[in-house]
Every structure is written in C-alpha cells, then in structure tokens.
Amino acid sequence: MGRGWARLLNADTKPFDAVNFVGSWLDGSVMPRGATVVLCDCTIAALHRRFDREDESSLVKGHAVPDSVGPFFREFMTVADLYRFLGLIPRYVGNVVALGHVLSVNAGPLRPMLARTGHSGIDKRPVDGAVRVEVPEYGRSGLEDDSIGEPEDHGGHDRAVYAYAREDLDWWQAELGRPLRSGIFGENLTLVGVDVTRAVIGERWSVGPELVLEVSAPRTPCRTFAAWMERERWILTFTRRGVPGAYLRVVSPGQVRAGDAVSVVHRPDHGVTVGLAFRAIMTEAEHLPRLAAVDELAADLLASARRRVRG
Incomplete structure (x- = not known):
C-alpha cells in the first residue's frame, strides 16, 4: 500500500x-x-x-x-x-517477552462437591504471602497447601499449576452478570497482562525471582467445573468462548506471590497456542495434525491427538 x-x-x-x-x-x-x-x-x-x-x-x-x-x-x-x-x-525487552504479573496466588483444601470422588479442590481462594511451588507427584498440586480432588484429570507433572487471566474472568463476570473472584475457576495463578490463550505450548514463563513454569496444555471443562459454576450447559458455553486458561509444569521450583512479574524466557517456534490446542481437542479436529507434532504437549493429550490423527 x-x-x-x-x-x-x-x-x-x-x-x-x-x-x-x-x-x-x-x-x-x-x-x-x-x-x-x-x-x-x-x-x-x-x-x-x-x-x-x-x-x-x-x-x-x-x-x-x-x-x-x-x-x-x-x-x-x-x-x-x-x-x-x-x-x-506481546512486547519484547531484549530476548525476554515482558508480559504482566501475578494478581493472586490461589489454593484450597478438598471440599464436598458433585464429583466422581465426592469432593473437589476447585474452590480456591487467594493466599497471603509467598507459596512454594514444586514438581508434584501424580495427582498432587504443585502448590504447597493446595488440594486436588480428581487425580486422573488434574495435578501431576503436566498439570502442576493452572493459570487464568483476570481480564478473561472480567469478561465472564460481565457475561454471567455475577461477581467472579480470583480463584473461582480453580486457577492457582490469576494473572494480569498475560494473554494466556495466546501462550505457545512449551513456552516457559519466569515468575518472580526463582520459579520457571512451562505451558503444557489447555484446560478442558469437566462436570465438576459445570456443577461448581451452577450454570446450565456450562461446558458448551465455556467451550464456545475458547478461552480455557493454561496448565503448566514446573521447570524450576521456587516461591510465588501476588505481584510477581511474569515474562517469557523461551518460546518454541511451532506456533501452536493454548487456544489453538483447545480448539483442536474440542471443536476443530482439522488442527490435530499440528497438535500431534508438539512434543511439549501434556503426555495424555499428545497420545490422544496422535491416536485421532492415525484414525
């Protein structure tokens, strides 16, 4: 032009x-x-x-x-x-992509819930002070004093931490016509200034002075989430919006607290984002071949994508 x-x-x-x-x-x-x-x-x-x-x-x-x-x-x-x-x-500062910061760190105990196990850890609340984050065992959360109710679907190496953007919660708040506090989606990290949906699978985030996390998978909505939100057809509604939040694995353990800066220190060049991965899994199977080539994807989702591609 x-x-x-x-x-x-x-x-x-x-x-x-x-x-x-x-x-x-x-x-x-x-x-x-x-x-x-x-x-x-x-x-x-x-x-x-x-x-x-x-x-x-x-x-x-x-x-x-x-x-x-x-x-x-x-x-x-x-x-x-x-x-x-x-x-x-996002904007670049040297070789690091400066994103945003942690608004709140959220954790919680198991509570009675309509779930397969009869209880769930989805009801997470903001925590004061620093929280230790480690590589968890199977079915355990990566955050200290946090609980997982359904180990088949949450926690462990590939889903140690769940992150969601406050900006996306604000959108849901307006859409649903009800206040949504940080942690309401069961997220461990509520972030500001971070477009979680645009994060690339395998992207590594430096969070605060020590912690390094790696984006591993989108969150897929389950019946426990639907029961918790008390919203008819919630799984369909959440899926249509296509803003799932991201699971992360722990690369370098450390402490995290509200106010910690979040920056990208490594980004793979395959271009498969959390949003694209979510759509491939849930609604747009034509993207599965790209997803099946992403080795950094959570192991169970990677195996599933490869099976579906093979037919």
Whole structure:
C-alpha cells in the first residue's frame, strides 16, 4: 500500500473523520450492546485465527500508515507491528517477552462437591504471602497447601499449576452478570497482562525471582467445573468462548506471590497456542495434525491427538 493511499484513508482527514464518527455513533446508538459484544468477539476470534496462519515471511511485510493517527503509528509498519498494536503479540525487552504479573496466588483444601470422588479442590481462594511451588507427584498440586480432588484429570507433572487471566474472568463476570473472584475457576495463578490463550505450548514463563513454569496444555471443562459454576450447559458455553486458561509444569521450583512479574524466557517456534490446542481437542479436529507434532504437549493429550490423527 502506497503513501498516497494511506493519506487517502487517514482517519484524521476528510471525509474519513466524519465517516468514522458517524459509524461509531450509529453502532453505539442503534446496535444492542449484546450484538456489539458478539461482533467484537467474532472480529477478535477471526484475528486470532488469521494470526495462527501467519508465517515469518508474511509478518515482515508492511505498508505505509498515516502517522498522524496516533503516537503508536509510524510511517511504515509491518504486519507484525499491527498485530502487536492489537495485543496479539506481546512486547519484547531484549530476548525476554515482558508480559504482566501475578494478581493472586490461589489454593484450597478438598471440599464436598458433585464429583466422581465426592469432593473437589476447585474452590480456591487467594493466599497471603509467598507459596512454594514444586514438581508434584501424580495427582498432587504443585502448590504447597493446595488440594486436588480428581487425580486422573488434574495435578501431576503436566498439570502442576493452572493459570487464568483476570481480564478473561472480567469478561465472564460481565457475561454471567455475577461477581467472579480470583480463584473461582480453580486457577492457582490469576494473572494480569498475560494473554494466556495466546501462550505457545512449551513456552516457559519466569515468575518472580526463582520459579520457571512451562505451558503444557489447555484446560478442558469437566462436570465438576459445570456443577461448581451452577450454570446450565456450562461446558458448551465455556467451550464456545475458547478461552480455557493454561496448565503448566514446573521447570524450576521456587516461591510465588501476588505481584510477581511474569515474562517469557523461551518460546518454541511451532506456533501452536493454548487456544489453538483447545480448539483442536474440542471443536476443530482439522488442527490435530499440528497438535500431534508438539512434543511439549501434556503426555495424555499428545497420545490422544496422535491416536485421532492415525484414525
């Protein structure tokens, strides 16, 4: 795209300043709020799907942009720059990707619950102070003083820690019309500024001064989760949203506390994200061949993906 075309489309100049104003005003005045939210969600989902298909050669392509639009924009921007502006690519500091921080560390005891074992550890609450995180035994949580009720599905090496973004909880809070405290989804780490869905399987996070975690799998919703949320068709609702949170394995043990910074210290180049893995498992089997090639995926999910690919 040339500079002349960029100037023509400049939202600061006539006629596009008026077009943008009228379009935004009509959207806010005519479209119901729910329809606007759905449209935005569909647009974001489409951008995520497109980003999943991009390769390195396409990300370095670019075009002229009217730099008067805002301080972020430059005279020439690559496709990667635009994805970064949209929040699909995090910012880099040296060789480390700076993400966000831990809002709360959550743990809890077993409580009576409608589950296979009759009890569950899904009801997790924020913990004050530092919590030790270690490589757990089978069916155990990686966090000190945290409990797992169904060892077949949770805990152990590949699911030592479960993380969920506060921003995604806030979306659910608005959608469900009820307050959702940190830990309500059974997550051990409630994070701010971390797009967990965009994390790559095998990506390693440095959390605080000692702890290193590796993204291993998306969370798949179960009947215990549905019973806990007390929401009809919750499994379907959660699946359609496609924001599952991430399980992590412990690479280097250490302590974690609220306020600890989270940064990416290693990212594989296969490009299979938590969101893509979730869709491959739950709704979009056409992605299974890519998933089956990711050695860092949780062992049971990797074996299942390979069986499904073989047919």
